[in-house]
Amino acid sequence: MFSKEAEQKITGHSPRELAWRRFKSNKVALPALVIAVFIILAVVLAPVIYSILGIDPEARDANAIDNRGEIIGDFGGISWKHPFGVVPGIGYDTLARMLFGARVSFLIAVSATFVTVVLGLLFGILGGYFRGKVDGVIGRFTDFLLAFPQFFMILALSAPLVDRIQRSGIAHDNEARILYLIIIFSVFGWPYLSRIIRSQVISIRERDFVLSARALGASNTRILMKEVLPNVWTPIIIFVSLSLPGYLSAEAVFSYLGVGVQPPMPTLGVIIADSTHFMMNDATYFFIPSISLILLVLVFNLLGDALRDALDPKSET
Amino acid sequence: MNGLVTYITRRLGLTVLILLAVSFAVYVIFSLLPYDPAALTCGKSCNDPGIIAANRVRLGYDKPFWVQYWLFLSGLFVGRNFGTGAAAIFCPAPAFGYSFQQHACVTSLLGDALPVTIYLAVGALVLWLIVGVGLGIVSAKFKGKIWDTLSTAFVLVGTSLPTFLTGLMLIIFLVIKWDGSPFPSDGYTAPEEDFGQFLLSMVLPWITLAFAYAAIYTRFVRSQILEISTEDYIRTAKAKGLSDGVILGKHTLRAALAPIVTMAGLDFAGLLGGAILTEAVFNLPGMGRLSLTAVVDIDLPVIVATTIVAAAIVVVMNMILDIAYAFIDPRVRV
Numbered sequence: 183m184f185s186k187e188a189e190q191k192i193t194g195h196s197p198r199e200l201a202w203r204r205f206k207s208n209k210v211a212l213p214a215l216v217i218a219v220f221i222i223l224a225v226v227l228a229p230v231i232y233s234i235l236g237i238d239p240e241a242r243d244a245n246a247i248d249n250r251g252e253i254i255g256d257f258g259g260i261s262w263k264h265p266f267g268v269v270p271g272i273g274y275d276t277l278a279r280m281l282f283g284a285r286v287s288f289l290i291a292v293s294a295t296f297v298t299v300v301l302g303l304l305f306g307i308l309g310g311y312f313r314g315k316v317d318g319v320i321g322r323f324t325d326f327l328l329a330f331p332q333f334f335m336i337l338a339l340s341a342p343l344v345d346r347i348q349r350s351g352i353a354h355d356n357e358a359r360i361l362y363l364i365i366i367f368s369v370f371g372w373p374y375l376s377r378i379i380r381s382q383v384i385s386i387r388e389r390d391f392v393l394s395a396r397a398l399g400a401s402n403t404r405i406l407m408k409e410v411l412p413n414v415w416t417p418i419i420i421f422v423s424l425s426l427p428g429y430l431s432a433e434a435v436f437s438y439l440g441v442g443v444q445p446p447m448p449t450l451g452v453i454i455a456d457s458t459h460f461m462m463n464d465a466t467y468f469f470i471p472s473i474s475l476i477l478l479v480l481v482f483n484l485l486g487d488a489l490r491d492a493l494d495p496k497s498e499t
Numbered sequence: 500m501n502g503l504v505t506y507i508t509r510r511l512g513l514t515v516l517i518l519l520a521v522s523f524a525v526y527v528i529f530s531l532l533p534y535d536p537a538a539l540t541c542g543k544s545c546n547d548p549g550i551i552a553a554n555r556v557r558l559g560y561d562k563p564f565w566v567q568y569w570l571f572l573s574g575l576f577v578g579r580n581f582g583t584g585a586a587a588i589f590c591p592a593p594a595f596g597y598s599f600q601q602h603a604c605v606t607s608l609l610g611d612a613l614p615v616t617i618y619l620a621v622g623a624l625v626l627w628l629i630v631g632v633g634l635g636i637v638s639a640k641f642k643g644k645i646w647d648t649l650s651t652a653f654v655l656v657g658t659s660l661p662t663f664l665t666g667l668m669l670i671i672f673l674v675i676k677w678d679g680s681p682f683p684s685d686g687y688t689a690p691e692e693d694f695g696q697f698l699l700s701m702v703l704p705w706i707t708l709a710f711a712y713a714a715i716y717t718r719f720v721r722s723q724i725l726e727i728s729t730e731d732y733i734r735t736a737k738a739k740g741l742s743d744g745v746i747l748g749k750h751t752l753r754a755a756l757a758p759i760v761t762m763a764g765l766d767f768a769g770l771l772g773g774a775i776l777t778e779a780v781f782n783l784p785g786m787g788r789l790s791l792t793a794v795v796d797i798d799l800p801v802i803v804a805t806t807i808v809a810a811a812i813v814v815v816m817n818m819i820l821d822i823a824y825a826f827i828d829p830r831v832r833v
Binding site for chain 2: 326330331333334335337338339340341342427431434435438439440441454458461462465468472475476479480483484
């Protein structure tokens with residue numbers, strides 16, 4: 183008597199279930215998620231991969247290059263022993279170098295993202311919740327930061343600030359440069375998140391559940407922690423998934439320009455910068471790390487877009 | 500009309516204030532750095548105390564901070580003498596300082612570099628507007644069809660590809676791998692020297708720079724058009740029986756024009772400060788390379804000047820766009 187649809191039970195869905203459903207229905211979302219998880223696992227478990235494949239980022243294979251430093255064999259010396267070929271001139275295994283380099287690149291990108299989120303969240307919530315003078319000061323300060331030509335400032339401040347970090351004795355050489363990149367990326371990155379969070383918080387603080395919490399006598403701290411914070415995680419997740427690839431390619435850009443991490447320590451950017459010296463003879467050593475970086479950024483961008491569409495369906499076009 | 504004059508006056512005044520603030524901030528930041536600017540004047544590894552002391556006096560680094568900043572500002576308007584008597588070096592207004600490392604007034608260095616960057620930015624702007632707006636329209640018109648999918652793929656690749664990799668790949672495929680390629684791998688030929696060679700030397704940099712922007716503009720134009728298409732007046736136009744072409748040209752694109760022009764204006768202004776990566780990859784002697792070499796050599800007067808000029812171009816462009824808006828839209832003038 184009843185149609186099939188009507189017989190089905192009407193069930194409620196939590197926002198999380200709905201978001202997951204939208205995420206799954208996006209054709210590229212799941213593959214992107216799987217590849218992203220795979221990449222993160224590969225980077226985290228790099229030492230395990232070294233031992234499984236019998237490669238070593240610090241070992242030079244004298245048999246892979248001739249005495250002029252040129253690679254023996256075509257296509258960058260790709261073989262079973264060296265799946266991604268070898269580094270010309272020195273005989274390192276390219277895959278091992280890339281995994282090692284990706285660890286450093288990810289260290290920079292993940293730390294910078296973390297600091298950016300902490301700062302953006304803190305100032306965004308402070309400005310949006312307390313409004314008035316606090317908001318005004320934070321707002322003018324973000325305007326001021328955003329008015330600077332950031333790219334120039336990151337370049338121009340690299341030598342003096344790395345110098346200062348070294349003199350203060352916190353870190354030395356490449357550790358100081360990594361610290362500099364994390365700090366400067368975060369300093370110029372947080373205003374974007376803080377603005378998003380601020381507008382979110384402004385709308386949340388006027389909602390009924392916040393008013394009722396206040397009417398019950400809840401303190402500002404309690405309202406912030408229990409009512410406001412749980413409602414801003416959506417923009418944060420989206421921001422994280424898009425700023426991670428942004429910082430990964432920023433690291434590569436500044437390393438290419440010679441102001442980031444310095445060789446012999448590898449990062450994806452350092453490896454690509456190094457590979458440009460051998461571009462004329464054999465482009466394999468250039469293409470493998472470059473395409474890996476592009477795919478890395480692409481996958482995280484796709485994931486970020488899919489997350490945004492799933493968590494914030496209104497933004498979809 | 501009176502309102503317009505007041506608005507423009509106020510906007511001009513604000514711009515002057517912002518420029519002062521930016522120049523002051525940049526000046527302060529670089530004065531706080533742990534460098535002795537006088538010691539830097541004779542290169543990284545020079546420590547002849549006589550020369551350093553002489554240069555300190557000559558460049559005014561012996562004076563208190565406020566006097567230094569005042570000398571810098573006044574130099575912008577009346578020019579500035581570095582040193583006294585016969586050994587003095589005069590830089591005419593607008594004097595940004597004197598680079599001892601390059602033995603030239605900073606202004607003349609900027610004057611050499613700026614045209615290169617302008618050529619680069621203008622060519623790229625034209626290219627990315629054609630591609631970006633064109634693809635955006637196509638993609639919105641055929642939403643969900645194969646053309647839309649292809650252009651979405653283009654957007655994804657364009658936004659994920661760091662500029663220097665685009666440039667390097669173009670060099671590999673169109674210069675190194677192509678025997679008899681007409682494109683030089685790097686270097687710059689001035690247009691007044693040899694116009695054909697100038698065009699050939701600029702084609703790859705233009706494509707490189709335009710690629711990333713074209714992707715962003717495609718996405719932006721597409722979403723703008725799709726959003727405007729849902730407006731009531733578009734439905735009215737359809738109901739009147741206007742053709743798709745007329746609706747697109749007269750109603751949709753006209754409404755999308757203002758945000759696109761704003762975005763293009765700001766992006767263009769940002770590039771005039773120096774397209775550092777493109778200039779570095781193709782070895783073009785523009786603003787970007789000037790500031791990059793200045794950073795590497797710690798040539799402070801040049802770093803301060805390029806940073807201030809880059810910021811000033813953006814600030815001035817913002818003002819121009821605001822004033823242009825005031826002409827178009829009377830509501831802004833209030």
